[in-house]
Amino acid sequence: MSLAAERPASVRVQERAETVQEDVRYEGLVTRAIAFAIDAAVIDIVAIAVAGAVALAVSVLSIPDVVDTVLLAIGGALFVVWSCGYFVTFWSTTGQTPGARVMRLRVVRAGGGRLSAGRALLRVVYLTLAAIPLLLGFAPVLVDERRRGLHDMLAGTVVVEVPEVTPAARRGEPPGVPPS
């Protein structure tokens, strides 16, 4: 029996993933924070616009206080759903939220590949948990070799840099071909 066969399959998969991704660059805390800030701005702007429109509509109706409270609770719940849905949708489809697209980063599984919706949802939950202890859950990004935060480690994800696509590459030309 070979030495490779003695190791568990999960370890071998992890090693292979690391070998394949040797040239991959992982994104750091500041870059990711900027991407997150852009996403937060998008989420909040949409939420404020919708909330403003609903509040205007409700203001012309004479609604009891109890209903107001219920509407507020529904609004809060919708905000949570909207925020989670935003990240889950983008992470599980392209791996890039709009903020990540601007900062050229992508969330992928640690072994490579796209996140499933479930894993993306778990990452949102872990992200929230990592933020609770005064953001200390993000500190491992500073020292981890793959720049993973607590939420990345728990969800089995990494944040990688998306290489820039040159116009020549976009046209399908091989590198080194001078522009015509």
Place this chain on the structure above:
Amino acid sequence: MLRAGLSLATRAGGAVGRRLEDAGLWAIDAALSSRLAREAVDRTLESPLAERAVGRALEGPLVDAVARDVARYAVVERLMDRLIEESVLEHAVDRVLTGPELVRIADAVLEQVLDSDELWALVEEVAQSPAVTEAISRQGVSFADQVAVGVRARSHNADAWLERAARRALRRPPSERASP
């Protein structure tokens, strides 16, 4: 003897002929420089006959023949060469450029152009053309790209600096893989 007589007669005939030619030419010169000739020319040119003659000449094949000959004998080129050699063209251009006529003409042309509805219709047409709108949007995207590139470069530097500081604080060796 007969030959000598013939030769004498021939010489005498030639001399008489030359005298007659001279007399004829003198008569023509006198006629051309006479008041009557000037009057005749003036009246002819003022009459509808002159207009008709010019009109017929321009109608007919004369213009084509002249144009052919002008091209064949490189009349324009020779004329231009001569004008350039004599610096006539240079003086003319100087005079036009430094004189008030050019400004006056330009003002008049500009005023007419700006007053014309066709110009504004054309401007509107050009401004709404897909090529122009595409160029403007491409310019906007390119500016946003430039800003994003700048932000990314700075954020990568900040990532590296922050990680070095964190590793120093934790007395860890500097990372070679994660740093940009």
